[in-house]
Amino acid sequence: MKASTIKLSAAAAILALVVASVPFIGFSVDMADEKQGVMIDFAYYNVEWVELDLDGLTGIGALESACGKKGYKIEYNEDGTVYSVANVPQLINVDWGMYVLEGVGKDTHWAEVGDPRGYDVSGQKIISWARAGEGSAMMPAVDATGFTYYSYGTEGKNRFGEDLRVATLAPSVAETVCAVGGLENIIATDRYCDYPNRLVERQNSGDIRLVGGFTDPNFELIVAESPDLVFLDGGTGEHVTMADKLRKAGISCVVLHPANSLNDFMMNLWICASALGFPENGNSYIKDAKEAINNICRIADLSGKRVFLSLGVSDSPYTPGSGTYVTNMIESLGAENIFSDGTQSWFMVDKEAVYDRQPDIIIIIYEGGAINTPREYRALLAGLNDMWKQTPAFESGEVYVFSGDAASLLSRPGARMPESLELLAKIMDPASFEEADPTDIVGVKYYNDGYNDPVDGYLTYVKAKGLLEWQR
Numbered sequence: 385m386k387a388s389t390i391k392l393s394a395a396a397a398i399l400a401l402v403v404a405s406v407p408f409i410g411f412s413v414d415m416a417d418e419k420q421g422v423m424i425d426f427a428y429y430n431v432e433w434v435e436l437d438l439d440g441l442t443g444i445g446a447l448e449s450a451c452g453k454k455g456y457k458i459e460y461n462e463d464g465t466v467y468s469v470a471n472v473p474q475l476i477n478v479d480w481g482m483y484v485l486e487g488v489g490k491d492t493h494w495a496e497v498g499d500p501r502g503y504d505v506s507g508q509k510i511i512s513w514a515r516a517g518e519g520s521a522m523m524p525a526v527d528a529t530g531f532t533y534y535s536y537g538t539e540g541k542n543r544f545g546e547d548l549r550v551a552t553l554a555p556s557v558a559e560t561v562c563a564v565g566g567l568e569n570i571i572a573t574d575r576y577c578d579y580p581n582r583l584v585e586r587q588n589s590g591d592i593r594l595v596g597g598f599t600d601p602n603f604e605l606i607v608a609e610s611p612d613l614v615f616l617d618g619g620t621g622e623h624v625t626m627a628d629k630l631r632k633a634g635i636s637c638v639v640l641h642p643a644n645s646l647n648d649f650m651m652n653l654w655i656c657a658s659a660l661g662f663p664e665n666g667n668s669y670i671k672d673a674k675e676a677i678n679n680i681c682r683i684a685d686l687s688g689k690r691v692f693l694s695l696g697v698s699d700s701p702y703t704p705g706s707g708t709y710v711t712n713m714i715e716s717l718g719a720e721n722i723f724s725d726g727t728q729s730w731f732m733v734d735k736e737a738v739y740d741r742q743p744d745i746i747i748i749i750y751e752g753g754a755i756n757t758p759r760e761y762r763a764l765l766a767g768l769n770d771m772w773k774q775t776p777a778f779e780s781g782e783v784y785v786f787s788g789d790a791a792s793l794l795s796r797p798g799a800r801m802p803e804s805l806e807l808l809a810k811i812m813d814p815a816s817f818e819e820a821d822p823t824d825i826v827g828v829k830y831y832n833d834g835y836n837d838p839v840d841g842y843l844t845y846v847k848a849k850g851l852l853e854w855q856r
Contacts, residue, residue, distance in 0.1 A: 419535040422450040423525060425514035426472050429650045429670045431523045433534060433663050438508050443482040443500030447513045464501065466513070475515050483512040483522065489530035494522050510534065523654060528618025528639040529627060536636055537661035540569055542612045548660060551609060553601045553626070554617040556798030557640055557656075558583065561615055563799030563854045564657035564665045572609045574598050579792065579800075580855040601626050607633060613659065618642050643797035644729075645712040646677060646805070653799065669799075672849035676802050677716075679845045684809040685816045686719040692743035692777070693721065693794070696751055699735045699769050709797040713805050719745070719812070739771040745812055746777040747784050749795065754788030754832040761785060761830050783829070784811045790831035799854070802846050807831055810842055817844075 420439075424432040424447075434450035441449065447466070451458050456470035466480035467473060474480050482500040485508075487493050494512060497503045505511050509532060516522045527533050537548045551572035552558035558577040561570060567582060572595045578584055586592045593609055596602035599622050606614065607630075614630055616623035619642030627637040638659045640652045650670045657666025691714050695702040704710040705726025714721045722741040723733060748764075755761050765783055777783055786794055786807070793804045810817050814826040824844050836843050836852055846852060 419532075420509055421534060422446050423510060423512040423514070423523065424450060424454075424456075424469060425512055425516050425523050426469070427475065427478075427514070427516040427521065429523065429647070429654065429674065430667065431654060431663075432667075433658055435534075438505045438511065441505050443497055443503045443505055443511065443513075446505050446511060447482070447500070450513075469513065469515075472515070478515055480513060480515045483514060484508055485510060485525055487530075490528070492526045492530040494525070523651065524641070527655060528641045529624060529637075531631075531638070533638045533655050533659040536613045536638070536659050537569075539661045540566065541661065549610060549612045550660070551595060551606055551611040551614040552577065553595070553606075553614065553623060554598055554620070555579065555792070556643065556796040557615045557617055559796065559798035559800060560640070560652055560656050561660070563851075564653060564660065564669055565662045565854075566656065566660045567854070569660065572606065572611060574601060579789075603629055603633075606630065607635065611635060613638065615640065615656065615659075619644075643709055643801075644707050645709055646716060646801060649709070649797060649799075649801045650674070669851070672851055673802050676845045676849045676851060677805060680802075680806050680809050681716055681718075683816050683820045684717045684813050686717045686809070686813050689719040689744045689812065690722050690741070691719050691745045691747060691812070692723070692738055692741070692775075693747040693749070695730075695749045695795070697748060697764065697768060700732045702730045703733050704730055709801065710794060713801070713808060716805065717809050717812070735769050735771040739774060742775050743777045744780075745782045745784070746772065746775070747786065747794075747808070747812075749791050750785050750787040751791060752787075755785050755830045756788075756832055781829075782812070785830040787830060788832040790833070790835040793835075802851055803836065803843055806843055806846050807835060 419435055420437055421433055421435040432454060434453055436446065436450055438446055448458065451469060458466060459468040461467045469480060482497045483494040484497055485492055486495040510525045512522065512525065514522050525532055540548050542548050548569045549571045550561060550566055550569040552561055552570060553574050555577045558570065558573050559579055562580060562583060570583065570592055572593045574597055575594045576598050595605040595609065599620065614635060614637045616627050616637060616639045618624060618639045624639060627639050630637050638655060640655060641648055643649050643652055650673060653670055654666045657663055693703055693710055703723050704721065705728050706724050708729050711721045711724050722743050755764060764785060772778055793800050810826045817824045826842055835841055843852065
């Protein structure tokens with residue numbers, strides 16, 4: 385990958401992430417919101433969607449009809465409440481319950497129904513039977529702007545049985561769509577989408593058109609491609625505004641939630657898969673991603689380590705603060721981001737601030753091209769400012785570099801987040817992974833274009849769960 389491409393891609397991602405808050409505006413009515421159905425939420429990002437005509441049904445009747453279509457057994461407690469669905473019992477202190485949507489726009493939320501047996505669900509678009517408990521633990525039924533996301537595709541086809549035509553307006557969003565099986569549906573992207581290679585090949589052949597930048601998508605170019613569905617990033621104000629404009633022009637949109645954590649990543653995977661009509665792909669990918677993430681976090685032993693992550697090698701680089709996916713990944717491994725107290729998502733820090741906080745580990749996202757040799761790595765370290773060199777990280781040789789294709793990993797909160805986590809864990813704590821598997825040896829202090837090579841790459845746990853297949 386060219387250095388200029390990496391720089392533009394990372395810069396575009398950071399421009400979006402430094403937006404402190406996104407003002408939500410009034411949204412038009414989406415005429416595609418027609419399907420009805422039941423979300424069966426088993427908790428822990430395991431959800432089944434069953435399309436179902438809800439007219440004339442009670443809450444219990446809807447659950448029984450949905451389970452009948454799926455072949456699921458329902459067991460009841462003595463008081464008539466639901467004990468288990470598909471042999472999955474209620475959680476301790478959290479019963480299976482029924483929920484309906486309340487509120488408007490971004491304020492749309494799940495509200496529990498006290499008497500599902502007597503509640504008429506006629507007129508509801510979506511209800512949820514969940515054992516997750518009310519609140520953030522439940523899978524949302526709406527995107528970041530309050531619109532449902534189930535009404536657009538069925539196995540990648542639109543309502544006329546034709547291949548769904550999809551536009552994606554962010555690199556992380558495009559990768560998420562590809563990961564759940566939608567690569568061949570993409571007919572337009574922003575200019576920074578450059579992964580996976582098959583997507584780039586389709587761009588070069590003209591099958592995929594470029595429709596503007598990350599923060600400046602072009603309305604006219606998008607409309608000219610006649611997409612059935614546009615996926616956007618809810619963490620970017622320009623995308624929220626563009627979604628409203630496109631909806632008013634009759635184009636359906638799904639705005640993914642801001643991805644500030646690994647949990648947000650899994651939620652967005654489900655939303656993309658469901659919107660495309662590939663819910664099984666979404667569930668499968670989420671299940672495998674969870675297992676890979678759990679294995680990686682179980683092995684890594686980084687407690688007490690203080691980490692500084694830098695976008696570039698300037699004296700005043702951008703670094704992630706609180707509420708960012710990078711901070712979440714670092715903390716998931718037991719380490720501490722030295723700037724996690726920063727109130728902004730990504731912000732600039734000077735060399736004095738880095739020196740004052742004395743990091744044990746420095747991670748550099750390098751935009752100047754792939755670092756391929758020990759000599760190039762040493763040359764990069766030699767050029768660092770003197771204050772960074774007066775930290776425990778530099779003095780103990782714990783300065784690590786993500787370059788080339790690996791550089792985009794940490795600036796894109798999309799389907800490659802499990803890969804980012806494994807690479808971060810292994811480069812910072814190779815001994816624990818070698819102890820767990822003597823053949824799992826990293827032995828480098830920099831990653832480049834070959835980080836995910838099928839033979840010589842470093843992604844043992846992600847690869848084992850099949851999470852690299854969509855990239856081939």
